[in-house]
Amino acid sequence: MSADATNYYDRKGILGALGRDGLLQVILIANTILMLAPIVIMVFSAFKTTPQIFQSPFGIPDFTQVQNFVKIWNETNFLRYLLNSFVVTAASMVLILTLGTMAAYALGRYAFSGASFILMFFIAGLTLPLKLAIIPLFMLMRDLSILNNQLSLIFVYTAMGLPSTIFIMTGFIRTLPNELEDAARMDGASEARIMWSIMLPLVRPAMVIAGIQNVVPIWNDFFFPLVFIQNDNLKTLPQGLTTFMGEYTTDWGVLFSGLTLSAAPIIIIYIVLSRQFIAGMTSGAIK
Numbered sequence: 001m002s003a004d005a006t007n008y009y010d011r012k013g014i015l016g017a018l019g020r021d022g023l024l025q026v027i028l029i030a031n032t033i034l035m036l037a038p039i040v041i042m043v044f045s046a047f048k049t050t051p052q053i054f055q056s057p058f059g060i061p062d063f064t065q066v067q068n069f070v071k072i073w074n075e076t077n078f079l080r081y082l083l084n085s086f087v088v089t090a091a092s093m094v095l096i097l098t099l100g101t102m103a104a105y106a107l108g109r110y111a112f113s114g115a116s117f118i119l120m121f122f123i124a125g126l127t128l129p130l131k132l133a134i135i136p137l138f139m140l141m142r143d144l145s146i147l148n149n150q151l152s153l154i155f156v157y158t159a160m161g162l163p164s165t166i167f168i169m170t171g172f173i174r175t176l177p178n179e180l181e182d183a184a185r186m187d188g189a190s191e192a193r194i195m196w197s198i199m200l201p202l203v204r205p206a207m208v209i210a211g212i213q214n215v216v217p218i219w220n221d222f223f224f225p226l227v228f229i230q231n232d233n234l235k236t237l238p239q240g241l242t243t244f245m246g247e248y249t250t251d252w253g254v255l256f257s258g259l260t261l262s263a264a265p266i267i268i269i270y271i272v273l274s275r276q277f278i279a280g281m282t283s284g285a286i287k
Contacts, residue, residue, distance in 0.1 A: 045057070045253065076243070078240065080233055081241070088154055093214065101203070108172075138227060148228065148229055153224055160218075169207070173206075176202055181194045
């Protein structure tokens, strides 16, 4: 093949690769806009009055107009709803990550009879939505005398988050080299010390993935608080925000400001942990 023909095919291959990369970038940019547009509209609407929202839903607001935030802070029980959501979400995540990591470590690092059955038992929980068992759950919480109590939400969320956490953590823990714990045992380290000091720091990216996987649905859940909580002082944010919606009229500016404030903690957590989240998503491919 002549040098001109070789250069032609080389240029054609480069142009084709550039074309594919350009198309991929266009798709990614379009997807980013599609994902961010609802958030931007929500934030813009938080600084508008109800008439302004309907007259100019996509218009840029006057960000110095913070009367909606002042109203939601002074005239509603928003701070109580926010605190309740923090308490329920934090307690649930502590239990999910603690119990899930311990179970995943046992299933991933020790060979014993029935390990596969136990793992499949937990994974089967991913196929059974707890909402289908709402009547037995309601009766159970009633018999335990924890209806209208935040413990009912914490127990349900913990049971709901364990299957996905154990599934994620077990697969990640199994990829860790056995030489690390063998060396620690030779140095006289106990099994608890091996897990806490050696293995746990290595599985931190997987814990971040499991945490984000569970914290978002727990924080945003409306169904279970609606069923188990009736006391206004115990309501979580999604349930409490419905108080801003009247039967005949709704102050949409105040509602959007509440939604903006409720979404802010999750967005901040994701931004702070995004590096570890990406590391955990790609670590399996690297290994």
